[in-house]
Structures are given as structure tokens and as C-alpha cells.
Amino acid sequence: MTIEPIAQRIRAQLGELRAFTATPGNGVTRFPFTPEARAASEYIKARMEEIGLAVRMDNSGSVIGRLEGQVPDTVMIGSHLDSVRFGGAYDGIAGVVCGIEAVRQLIEGGGQPYYSIEVIATNDEEGSRFKSGLFTGKVLDAQLTVDDIRRYKDEDGVSVYDAMKAYGLDPDAIAANKRNDIKAFLEVHIEQGPILEAEQKDIGIVDIIVGIKRALVTVHGRADHVGT
Numbered sequence: 050m051t052i053e054p055i056a057q058r059i060r061a062q063l064g065e066l067r068a069f070t071a072t073p074g075n076g077v078t079r080f081p082f083t084p085e086a087r088a089a090s091e092y093i094k095a096r097m098e099e100i101g102l103a104v105r106m107d108n109s110g111s112v113i114g115r116l117e118g119q120v121p122d123t124v125m126i127g128s129h130l131d132s133v134r135f136g137g138a139y140d141g142i143a144g145v146v147c148g149i150e151a152v153r154q155l156i157e158g159g160g161q162p163y164y165s166i167e168v169i170a171t172n173d174e175e176g177s178r179f180k181s182g183l184f185t186g187k188v189l190d191a192q193l194t195v196d197d198i199r200r201y202k203d204e205d206g207v208s209v210y211d212a213m214k215a216y217g218l219d220p221d222a223i224a225a226n227k228r229n230d231i232k233a234f235l236e237v238h239i240e241q242g243p244i245l246e247a248e249q250k251d252i253g254i255v256d257i258i259v260g261i262k263r264a265l266v267t268v269h270g271r272a273d274h275v276g277t
């Protein structure tokens with residue numbers, strides 16, 4: 050296998066995806082349920098279709114490309130499509146593009162995998178707009194209620210519920226999308242620290258990871274969120 054054409058494709062796609070931002074010239078700002086998120090989703094969808102995946106948007110607003118295996122149980126590969134304000138061009142989205150490239154290699158190598166494979170670009174992982182985040186993960190695990198998503202609001206007072214509706218999703222079915230078929234989740238993610246560079250390593254494998262929980266609390270009479 051020659052690595053360079055694969056690396057070139059990944060670089061080219063990340064270069065194009067960085068244009069889907071609300072702050073051109075000032076990093077990537079791609080908040081959930083926005084025109085930028087829609088444009089990046091359409092781009093990802095086209096790349097997934099190109100390699101022969103069956104593509105859909107689930108009710109969290111994530112983009113999913115599926116390769117049918119010998120059994121319906123599924124291995125997911127991917128990362129997040131949204132960004133923080135003025136974020137990096139590789140944060141999250143690199144894991145999506147690498148996932149597509151990995152499955153392209155698998156398809157070109159021939160043979161049907163044992164497990165079905167889905168490449169996923171998850172939505173509202175960062176929580177930058179609604180101060181909530183981990184949205185697709187919570188939807189896949191049916192952790193959210195209609196009350197929750199009516200309560201989470203952005204700084205203009207738009208709730209997740211209303212944003213979902215405007216995006217063409219079905220917020221009333223928020224608790225009806227639990228997935229029980231996911232056997233494993235693989236994520237490639239840019240390192241957000243200096244260690245690999247300092248140690249002159251190309252890649253690291255995570256064996257311990259921080260767990261994030263966010264709780265709804267009331268601070269000075271208004272609803273707010275804290276990370277714990």
C-alpha cells in the first residue's frame with residue numbers, strides 16, 4: 050500500500066472542509082444546525098457516496114455512511130463535525146475523513162467485512178452553541194428527553210428542539226433512536242497538546258481517557274451547565 054496518495058486525499062479534503070466556517074480567515078467556527086454544518090455534511094455525504102457507502106442523516110443530525118457486513122452488528126468509526134468558536138481545521142473532522150479513507154482501503158482491498166461498518170460524523174459534540182454537547186452520543190444512547198432539548202438554548206434563545214426542527218429533524222422522537230447494535234467505536238483525533246511533537250512521535254494510542262459529564266445546575270437564578 051502506498052501511503053502518499055492516501056495522505057494527499059486526506060489533506061485535500063481537510064483543506065476543502067475548513068472553508069465551511071462562519072468565521073472565514075479566523076479559524077473554523079462550525080456550530081450545530083447552521084448553514085456551515087449543513088454544507089460540511091453535504092460534502093462528507095458526497096465523499097461517503099463516492100466510495101460506495103449507503104449514506105443517511107440520523108435524528109441527531111450526524112452523517113452516517115454504512116458498509117454492510119456479514120452480520121448487522123456494527124463497528125463505528127468517526128468523530129465530530131462541529132467545532133468550537135475559532136477552532137482548528139483538524140479537530141474532529143480529521144477523524145471523519147480518516148474513517149472514510151480507512152473504509153475506502155477496505156472496499157478497494159475487496160471482501161465483505163464480518164461486522165458492518167459505519168463511518169459517522171457526529172453532531173454537536175463540543176457544546177459550543179447550546180452549552181450541552183456530546184449530542185449524537187446521547188441520542189444514540191437515548192439519554193435525552195424532549196424536556197431536555199427544550200431547555201438547552203443558544204445565546205439567541207433558540208432551543209435544541211427548535212434548531213432540530215428547523216434542520217429537518219424530529220425532536221419529538223429524540224428518545225426513540227437508541228442503537229443497540231454498536232460493538233465498538235474507533236476515533237482518530239488530533240492531539241490537543243504538545244507531547245507527540247516534543248517526543249517526535251507520529252501517532253499515539255490512547256489507553257486512558259478523561260470521562261466528561263455535564264450536569265444542569267442553577268447559578269444565580271438561571272439555568273447553566275458545568276463540566277465535571
Ligand SMILES: [Zn+2]
Pocket residue numbers: 129140141238
Ligand atoms: Zn475534538
